[in-house]
Amino acid sequence: MSNDNRQPKGDSELELDWKGRGAPEERVQPAALAEAGAGRGTPGDIRFMGPEVRHALGPLLEGSGLCVRQIHEWAEILVGWETGNRYEAMDQNGQFMLYIGETGEGWGNALLRNFWPFRRVELECMTKGGALALRIEQPWTFFFTYVEVKAWDGRLMGIIQQRFGLLRRTFELCTPGGAVLATLEGPLWRPWTFHVKQNGQEVATIRKQWSGLAREMFTDSDFFGVEFQPGLTDPRLRQLVLAATLMVDLAYFEERTSGTGSVFNILDIFNIFD
Template identity: 45%
Template sequence: MPVESQALTLLRDERTLRVRQVKEWGEILTGFEGRNRYEVVGDDGGPLFFAGEVGSGLGLFLLRGFLKAKRPFTMELKSASGETLLRLRRPWRFWLSRLEVEDGEGRHLGAIQQRFRFFTRAYEVLGPGGEELARLNGPFFRPWTFNVEQQGREVGTIAKKWSGFGKELFTDADNFGVRFDGLRDPLVRTLVVAATFLIDFVHFEDRRGGND
């Protein structure tokens, strides 16, 4: 495991994170979906990462317009100095999404795999060799929350936070709080942060149209 990866080092001592989607006024006023962009803020309120979808061209433009939240994407998480620390790749799948995670030098860190479960939204956090490191479970009666579990014990949460009445009224921009309780492993922490972006795409990006 590439323990020297800078992204893992940055997340080692953080207890809570805030992931905030950044929307342009053009998107807010027209409702047209552009490339998603986020900032990830640490305990002290300072930015840890700036994240955004990468790529351009007519093909990607059409994918964003027609496939919307189901579209494949590549996202990069960069430091304040512009260095790429993480790269997330979501291949296109009709059902049960997957996200591959690598560090800035292209070394495979693991993956997030959506699973089918009755009455809950479920994901597996997988290590570099495909081994299960944790599970994410979204209870049916808590639609804005995903519990991070290891060996049946809750060690963290990913929770959707309201952006404010006016903003939620006009746009689908999302804020998430990520809390690490008993979760110490920086690799698993990194993968949980990556999972937050996939959860946003799958469960919240199209919610105005009635999708979950």
């Protein structure tokens, strides 16, 4: 995958309106869930997805890669006021796939985002038509990052658990029961790159891409490229890789003012060609 920052075609001017939306169970009608096969098969099984979700996730489930671009509002860029995390997922040709937005509106949540680091983060991956495709929940933890990934019908599809590592950042991508599907490893001396491995073989790569000196130093607007090896055919694991991409941004690149964020921000400058 080339490191050029592809922009979405056609839908680049579309804007997410996260205000006033209800909870996931309120937005998705029971009849639509039943028609799509909610609750059937293992969570994330593509055979029972509705056509809209299945179409939106097509590049993720079958393609060779995708891009995730963070979206910022002017309040964040000009004065550093943190609003909810928002992203746009695109296929390798820059075509729109999903909107990804943090839940929680109002002044209470805004104050928590800006002044309380011990908060829970919940992200919803939505199709262009507003259907929920994936949900990522990251509670606050003392040491090791822990993420729950829920399928389009609300069932727990997998978990991502950080493990101790001296010279690398290590995570396990697991089933709801804790069986390890793959590992996610990021060498400390290459902070922009994470490798997804199954049985010691690399099956996917997550790489933060350079977006310019000014943007890297003064904003946390990140751009990620994800590459899949042809041998990775498990749709559940592919969905967990997308969740892991968002987790990587939240854990290592989101907080420019935190100690960890500052360290990785400095390392960013020396890893332009990582």
